[in-house]
Amino acid sequence: MATAVVTGAASGIGLACARLLAREGWHVVGLDVNGNVGDVLGEKLCTSSRVRSAPCDVTDEVAVETVIPDLLKGWPMLAGLVNCAGLARDIPMMDTDAGLFRQIMDVNVVGTFTVIRTCVPHMGDGGAIVNMSSVAGLRGSKGRLAYGASKAAVVNMTQVMAMELAPRDIRVNAIAPGPVETAMIQKMHSDADRRRYTGRMFMKRYARPREIAEVAYFLLSDRSSFITGEVIAADGGFLAAGLMAGDG
Numbered sequence: 594m595a596t597a598v599v600t601g602a603a604s605g606i607g608l609a610c611a612r613l614l615a616r617e618g619w620h621v622v623g624l625d626v627n628g629n630v631g632d633v634l635g636e637k638l639c640t641s642s643r644v645r646s647a648p649c650d651v652t653d654e655v656a657v658e659t660v661i662p663d664l665l666k667g668w669p670m671l672a673g674l675v676n677c678a679g680l681a682r683d684i685p686m687m688d689t690d691a692g693l694f695r696q697i698m699d700v701n702v703v704g705t706f707t708v709i710r711t712c713v714p715h716m717g718d719g720g721a722i723v724n725m726s727s728v729a730g731l732r733g734s735k736g737r738l739a740y741g742a743s744k745a746a747v748v749n750m751t752q753v754m755a756m757e758l759a760p761r762d763i764r765v766n767a768i769a770p771g772p773v774e775t776a777m778i779q780k781m782h783s784d785a786d787r788r789r790y791t792g793r794m795f796m797k798r799y800a801r802p803r804e805i806a807e808v809a810y811f812l813l814s815d816r817s818s819f820i821t822g823e824v825i826a827a828d829g830g831f832l833a834a835g836l837m838a839g840d841g
């Protein structure tokens with residue numbers, strides 16, 4: 594029996610991770626800035642005695658440092674953390690002001706860091722941390738100046754943390770998803786965007802949130818016991834694509 598913290602647990606990939614972990618017998622602490630996180634998790638997970646949740650903004654350091662220890666009280670040792678809370682914008686560089694840039698960095702980078710820094714002291718005998726990067730953090734993508742920079746920072750932060758936490762037997766890895774069918778993408782991708790993405794992917798479709806949750810689950814489990822500081826792309830072939838069969 595072990596406990597996992599999942600941020601961004603009210604929607605998309607975070608919700609899929611919380612569901613999968615609960616189904617596999619983990620105790621799950623779900624956090625989200627969305628005040629309905631309790632209803633969403635309570636409603637969608639039938640294992641409510643092993644699920645606790647609270648509204649929590651990962652950019653609010655005081656809230657993070659209060660809420661997480663509070664929710665962990667009396668539960669099995671914390672052994673897993675999945676950082677899914679994230680903010681994305683599709684906006685050209687010249688329309689990106691410093692305020693928006695800071696906001697995206699604050700949620701995706703500083704928020705991820707703050708949650709990890711709060712959780713690590715509760716991981717007694719080792720554990721595993723999974724951060725959500727993105728293919729946009731590994732390649733220059735249209736409209737992804739701030740978002741891409743934040744997701745590239747998540748990769749580097751993952752590597753440094755993996756090094757610093759290895760002596761404590763804590764592994765830290767990242768996932769770089771391609772497009773995943775979630776609320777974030779439904780808001781952001783037009784039909785033209787969808788054609789552009791699938792045109793660059795061997796698998797010609799968007800991922801389901803569950804497909805990313807399965808990778809996170811593998812990285813939390815002992816099955817990945819020698820993997821740390823790594824970024825695993827789950828992108829239907831997006832990063833591997835060059836000249837595609839059928840092009841032109």
Ligand SMILES: NC(=O)c1ccc[n+]([C@@H]2O[C@H](COP(=O)([O-])OP(=O)(O)OC[C@H]3O[C@@H](n4cnc5c(N)ncnc54)[C@H](O)[C@@H]3O)[C@@H](O)[C@H]2O)c1
Binds near residue numbers: 601624627679680770
């Ligand atoms: N969907 C994709 O195509 C895709 C691709 C690559 C990476 N990602 C990354 O995966 C993660 C999850 O994305 P998703 O697609 O499930 O998005 P989503 O919008 O469905 O879910 C994100 C959740 O994070 C929460 N959140 C946002 N800001 C927060 C904050 N300050 N504090 C706490 N919670 C906050 C939101 O309320 C939401 O419930 C994000 O980091 C995203 O950047 C998504």
